[in-house]
Amino acid sequence: MRALVTGGAGFIGSHVADALLARGDEVHILDSLATGSLEKVPDGADLHEGDIRKDAARLFEEVRPEVCFHLAAQADVGTSVERPDYDADVNVLGMVRVLEAAREHGAHLVFSSTGGAIYGECDGPAPETHPRQPISPYGISKLAGEEYIFGWNRLFGSHHVVLRFANVFGARQEPSLEGGVVAIFLDRMQAGESTTIFGDGEQTRDFIYVGDVVRAVLAAGGHEGGVYNVGTGVEKSINEVHEACRRVTGDDREPEYGPARAGDVLRSVIDPSLAGRELGWRAEHDLDSGLRETWASMTSSA
Numbered sequence: 001m002r003a004l005v006t007g008g009a010g011f012i013g014s015h016v017a018d019a020l021l022a023r024g025d026e027v028h029i030l031d032s033l034a035t036g037s038l039e040k041v042p043d044g045a046d047l048h049e050g051d052i053r054k055d056a057a058r059l060f061e062e063v064r065p066e067v068c069f070h071l072a073a074q075a076d077v078g079t080s081v082e083r084p085d086y087d088a089d090v091n092v093l094g095m096v097r098v099l100e101a102a103r104e105h106g107a108h109l110v111f112s113s114t115g116g117a118i119y120g121e122c123d124g125p126a127p128e129t130h131p132r133q134p135i136s137p138y139g140i141s142k143l144a145g146e147e148y149i150f151g152w153n154r155l156f157g158s159h160h161v162v163l164r165f166a167n168v169f170g171a172r173q174e175p176s177l178e179g180g181v182v183a184i185f186l187d188r189m190q191a192g193e194s195t196t197i198f199g200d201g202e203q204t205r206d207f208i209y210v211g212d213v214v215r216a217v218l219a220a221g222g223h224e225g226g227v228y229n230v231g232t233g234v235e236k237s238i239n240e241v242h243e244a245c246r247r248v249t250g251d252d253r254e255p256e257y258g259p260a261r262a263g264d265v266l267r268s269v270i271d272p273s274l275a276g277r278e279l280g281w282r283a284e285h286d287l288d289s290g291l292r293e294t295w296a297s298m299t300s301s302a
């Protein structure tokens with residue numbers, strides 16, 4: 001397959017590009033390097049440095065991809081609060097430009113959306129039909145992106161797929177971006193520095209290992225339409241994640257506690273059963289085994 005990965009110089013996109021190369025695909029990456037970096041781009045992938053907002057049409061014309069994995073985004077909640085116009089520009093306008101280019105060239109699109117930022121507070125594992133109540137500009141812009149996909153599928157008969165990721169963790173995640181609590185904990189522990197938990201640490205999230213996410217993305221590349229949660233269905237509190245990080249790293253320090261962050265939801269967990277039934281996908285890593293893989297790659301590249 002000739003594949004285009006937008007955001008392929010970023011955390012998840014670079015793992016997707018790795019997996020596509022491993023199965024023998026021709027891999028092109030469109031990335032502005034806004035948060036991504038050259039070091040993450042795998043050998044063998046063709047990097048086209050550019051912006052989805054202005055370069056998507058030209059690149060689709062040049063590459064003519066059969067499938068496009070759209071992972072480029074403004075993916076930081078804090079940035080979306082500070083600069084909602086920039087967030088919407090990339091995540092809505094940029095998304096529409098990619099969608100239009102895909103329509104023009106008959107490419108299949110897989111769109112990376114978010115469960116946590118769209119469902120808001122959850123009583124238990126949220127299915128895809130859970131009320132959508134984003135509580136950040138980021139959640140709103142991702143939801144808008146989804147609606148464009150669904151609308152284009154209705155209007156133009158395309159079969160693009162939306163994947164709603166839970167909290168993804170793994171190698172190459174930037175500790176400087178606020179979403180990756182695992183990356184932050186492991187980075188501090190590796191540096192021998194103290195760690196801080198905001199609030200009482202009993203807030204829960206659904207942590208999914210990046211290798212599992214990549215398998216879901218690849219499965220969606222050959223699937224016709226639909227919206228699927230990509231998570232474990234298992235809630236872990238931040239205190240539990242901290243303990244698990246200490247187990248894996250051998251760090252013996254207790255965390256410090258800071259004030260709760262405004263707008264932090266208490267429970268966020270998504271139900272992956274539909275992806276199990278229709279994509280034949282389920283997570284293979286639990287938190288501990290995913291952390292071991294992540295830590296092994298951090299320490300082997302240190």
Ligand SMILES: NC(=O)c1ccc[n+]([C@@H]2O[C@H](COP(=O)([O-])OP(=O)(O)OC[C@H]3O[C@@H](n4cnc5c(N)ncnc54)[C@H](O)[C@@H]3O)[C@@H](O)[C@H]2O)c1
Pocket residue numbers: 006007008009010011012013030031032033034035036037050051052053070071072073074075090094112113114115164165166167168169179
């Ligand atoms: N990491 C998570 O836990 C998580 C959870 C849910 C959804 N997602 C989604 O997964 C996707 C990948 O996220 P990530 O965690 O790898 O983030 P990331 O920031 O590492 O990757 C995003 C990539 O997009 C690129 N980019 C940003 N703006 C661009 C633009 N205008 N044109 C071209 N490239 C641009 C960045 O340089 C970066 O390489 C995003 O769509 C994000 O919304 C991530």
